[in-house]
Amino acid sequence: MHTVAQALEIVLANAKPLVPISMRLSASSLGLRLAEDAASDVDSPPFDKAMMDGFALRAGDLQGGNAELAIIEEIPAGTMPTKVVELGQASRIMTGAPIPRGADAVVMIERCELLPDQRVRVNEPRAKAGLNILERAKEMRVGEVVVHAGATLRPQEFGVLASVGRDVVRVQPRPRVAILSTGDEIVEPSQKPGPGQIRNSNGMMLLGQVARAGGEPIFLGIARDNADDLRTKILQGLDADMVILSGGVSAGKLDLVPGVLAELGVEALFHKVAMKPGKPILFGIRPPRLVFGLPGNPVSSLVCFELFVRPALRVMMGRPPGPSWVNARLVKDHPYRTDRPTYFPSRLTLTDAGWTVDPIAWFGSPDLRGVLSANAFALLPEGDHVHRVGQALAVLRVEDPH
């Protein structure tokens, strides 16, 4: 039996970044990693530009702190100036418009007083060359790399890429992840379970976890506990970058998944991990495909995904694997006895005094409903311990605290 750390090491040694693809920027490219340098094809701004609504003029005219000037032109954004500003003159200008020749400063409209006969009184004791002017190419130059390979695409990268004409870029794609639930007792969520049946909660939960981790879930439904059905559906799943199976991986008579995987050429690299909830978890490869057989118990499935599957997905997307851990102080005494390191559903909170952790009321791996009030898992060591209020525990973060 492997430790969690050993098992994770095996997973990470076999997860590889996917081959980059070209993609049009859209909602589904958000959060992906750029797989190429993106250079600008324009200077920005493309001309010396006004940063304020006001008057473009010569700073030399304002040495006395104010002046009365003749208005020679009006320059809205999107038009080009036609007149040269001489001493004693000013052009009315709007934010974003090009600075006319001759002018070297813009005084904001609030410091200007319109007079009759196309004249303006300007009061600006601090006027000097460059006031309220953004110089051409101050932000970026033609040919300059503005977003580097490896950058995560956030809304601001979208904006910069759009401004340099790159609405199609090469990115690390989302891994396609086939999800297959197994079990003769499992029925679709839309069905009312008959005697001895339960609904397929893991399938829907895995779909959510895959999507949250950045992957693209492909839902394969339910396979029955017979080799033929499993074989057909797993084969279908092996078209994807990763297959996640739920259930059928432990040592029961109808736990047929390991045998069928072996038959399909999937090499199992581990089958048991010393942890709770969990333990029966299979990881195998049919390169470049990764296959996870997660335990059927819902909370075991939830935890195993976060510990092993999510890091693999992150590596496939070119990101650091995680998982992410924080040290947090217990908010109450928590006596606990366990024979394996236990990931205990907990509420993690960021307070003024740092992270705190509160183990929730929970009765074990089938209790998914209880886990609704958790947002993290506190790691409790094996043995019989009374974890004391104020004591620091390592906590697995799976989402942002709120």
Ligand code: AMP
């Ligand atoms: P197994 O690993 O197949 O032995 O399943 C362990 C436990 O998890 C059993 O109680 C199953 O009924 C339950 N289980 C298995 N698959 C699912 C599923 N897709 N959704 C909810 N519970 C499941």
Ligand code: MG
């Ligand atoms: Mg089963």
